[in-house]
Amino acid sequence: MSRTRLERFSDAVFAVAITLLALNLAVAGPGHGPLLHQVADHWPSFVAYLISFATIGLIWVNHHALIENVAVVDRTMALLNLVLLVFVVLIPVDTATVAKYIALGGQDAQVAVVLYAAAFVGMGLSFAGIFEWTLRTGRLRQPLPARARLKARLQFGAASILYLAAIALAFVSPPVALAIIAAVPIYYIFERLPVVGSPTSDRAQT
Amino acid sequence: MSRTRLERFSDAVFAVAITLLALNLAVAGPGHGPLLHQVADHWPSFVAYLISFATIGLIWVNHHALIENVAVVDRTMALLNLVLLVFVVLIPVDTATVAKYIALGGQDAQVAVVLYAAAFVGMGLSFAGIFEWTLRTGRLRQPLPARARLKARLQFGAASILYLAAIALAFVSPPVALAIIAAVPIYYIFERLPVVGSPTSDRAQT
Amino acid sequence: MSRTRLERFSDAVFAVAITLLALNLAVAGPGHGPLLHQVADHWPSFVAYLISFATIGLIWVNHHALIENVAVVDRTMALLNLVLLVFVVLIPVDTATVAKYIALGGQDAQVAVVLYAAAFVGMGLSFAGIFEWTLRTGRLRQPLPARARLKARLQFGAASILYLAAIALAFVSPPVALAIIAAVPIYYIFERLPVVGSPTSDRAQT
């Protein structure tokens, strides 16, 4: 399979999922109280929107970095990529659920955050799976030094552990768990995945 | 017509359809019982989501393999491809219908599964139609040996027969029919379509 | 502007619009009578779905043929293309309206068909506008002989006249008007737009 088509399909799925996120922000409309109050009561939707947008956006950036260094897309990688997308596609729905329940507290808020974090765990593991497969088959355009491999694994591991911690914490405090989920993409804004061989790869790969 | 534009349009339709699948998973929201119960009662939606996601995903992989070996996209192939997409686009709606009715049993569950399987039959036949057209017009980048042709036809035939069997079985047991529908993409995970000429084509075509 | 980006954006809009068409086919779900009756009562939706799918699909094919022969996409063409897409994007909504009202008859069915046909008139005129602009600016990859120009204009004219006739006929018989709208894409299945210079262009342009 050509890398272009894998990227194109994935980009389209990322793009549709990220655009559907905003549908959760729709207000009920006239007859449901002043618009200002409707919008104000909607704050969990805005928070959830921003978290999900940032997470999908950063995964898209990292997905690009990861796939960019792959020389050959084989069938297994295409299937692993589909597994990743199973979880990406779940995000808009899980975001809506979190937005509806986070402010209510209680068991429902816990369940909503657990579902949300679980989708991110699935996404993180699939992502790590694609990464390991690229290493194992060795079909890379630029070889990845052992040090970069270790660093990438630590980063993947850190993200997954944070999401698992969010699941555990959700039973204590759903808002704190949500804050941890929000922190992961912020981390990735400042830290790039070391998944390509050369530190000057930016210019070279364009 | 350039192959790129056919792939690009098809990829976008596959991507939108696969992303819309998840919209069926939305819960009703506060005031409809505990979230945990809502999610638990939603299990047919999750099952239907996974089956449809796997089927569309595998069709996308096979579509890629099929089109990749085509040297020239003529108008007839563009139209056959549109016929395929007519059925792809139906999947999200048919998935929602199956999810709503499969657990209720009775005639409604039968009708839902028949509609669902019928869309897959249509998809399988269109796919076979594109394949036969590529052979007949001979506009292939790598010629396909007779043995590979036969194997591909057997595979297409097997999938269509399984979907037709699912339609027949739906009148006896909708869940069993659904299990057969679920089995088809699992089969394609392990078995690749022999639609390109060379066994080492993976590397060569990237 | 690069031709690729114009095509990519247009393809995505066509793909999303064509996929959204199917959302009108969703049944109301349990508690609204036997599924078989719901589906049977839904026949106008299926008819409207097929007509709109065929029309958007054929416009996509023709759009491709038209743009393929353009050497330079200038700002005016990008804007004309946006005007075309204004009408393409309306199709899913107008399709839903026709599906809801066609079977009821009376003034509502007339209005629904007029709105539907009006969107196609707008689409046809924008398409003709893009074609005339490509001729006027002369930025074609292959020059178009006078005879092919005339034939293309007659074909564009014929489609627009048929859609205008559908608007007029809608006041007499909405179903007959709908049949005319359905006939246009069928015509384009058999007749290709003579918008590229060479009759052997298929192979050459791939």
Place this chain on the structure above:
Amino acid sequence: MSRTRLERFSDAVFAVAITLLALNLAVAGPGHGPLLHQVADHWPSFVAYLISFATIGLIWVNHHALIENVAVVDRTMALLNLVLLVFVVLIPVDTATVAKYIALGGQDAQVAVVLYAAAFVGMGLSFAGIFEWTLRTGRLRQPLPARARLKARLQFGAASILYLAAIALAFVSPPVALAIIAAVPIYYIFERLPVVGSPTSDRAQT
């Protein structure tokens, strides 16, 4: 990151957002009065649809012109582009809110227009941010003369000031504020962004 993938992802988001705009035009259906009245009462939706379509469409054209001249897409630009898309994705929802409330007047109409204009302010500022970043990092394919830089900044500034003026005016007269918002894309139809170095760049860059 390759420029192609940034453009592809952005194009898909623009395309999905622009197509979702039309969903706000759906009529309630039978049982809600004559269709003609439903459509007539829907005029704010049509006005808002056209304004949003024109604005997203022109931003897409300008986005293309801007990115086209970038030689290297670095991580910061990818992130700035995501910030731009955060606001693009909000447009369909904000358009629906304006359409629901503009005709009612009062505080609700003011809030709706402020939300709408605020999304455009965010979009304008992100756009200017991407532009400044391309200048600062100097990774341009064609250098941009000081005069063109100044003109581009004045144009970005003018658009943002108009949107800010619309926010202020919304408290006096929401319809006048909406008219200003509608004027911005009309301005961009006639005036192109001077973001590429050469006046004859159209032909050269295709």
